[in-house]
Amino acid sequence: MAERRVNVGWAEGLHARPASIFVRAATASGVPVTIAKSDGTPVNAASMLAVLGLGAQGGEEIVLASEADGAEAALDRLAKLVAEGLDELPETV
Numbered sequence: 001m002a003e004r005r006v007n008v009g010w011a012e013g014l015h016a017r018p019a020s021i022f023v024r025a026a027t028a029s030g031v032p033v034t035i036a037k038s039d040g041t042p043v044n045a046a047s048m049l050a051v052l053g054l055g056a057q058g059g060e061e062i063v064l065a066s067e068a069d070g071a072e073a074a075l076d077r078l079a080k081l082v083a084e085g086l087d088e089l090p091e092t093v
Contacts (some may be wrong), residue, residue, distance in 0.1 A: 001065055001066070001067045001071075002065065002066055002067070002071040002072050002075050003063060003064065003065045003075070004063070004064045004065075004075045004076070004078070004079040005038065005061055005062070005063050005064075006061070006062060006064065006079045006082050006083045007059055007060065007061050007062075007083060008056050008057065008058050008059060008060050008061075008062060008082055008083075008085075009058070009082060009083045009084050009085030009086075010058055010082075010085040011058040011085070012058060013055070013056050013057040013058045013060065014051055014052070014054060014055075014056040014062075014082075015052065016052075018085070019048060019051045019052050020048065021081070021086070021087060021088065022035075022045070022051060022078070022081065022082060023045070023046060023047070023048045023051055025077070025078055025081050025088075026045035026046045026078060027046045029074035029077065029078060030070065030074070031066050031068035031069070031070050031071050031074045032044075032046075032066060032067075032068055033045040033046070033064055033065070033066045033071075033074065033075065033078065034064070034065050034066070035050075035051060035054065035062055035063070035064055036054070036062065036063045036065075037054055037056060037060065037061070037062060037063075038060075038061040038062065038063055040054065042063070042065060045064065045078070062082065064078050064079055064082070
């Protein structure tokens, strides 16, 4: 299983707009990805309700994981998005 641990770069955490950006990016990755707080239960990263339900705050560590083919590249891109608090999915890592 591929995994990335990253701190949330959005000051407001994964709420509303940042969660929407993240969920769109997770969906666009084309691989099933889970997201969890470092000590929590993984949830579907493509589910807006699940991501909002995490209540991840700015600076808090989250864990992104996937077992799918192509997971390494997808997780690298999602980790960059989250860590840097970007407004859109980066085209390259």
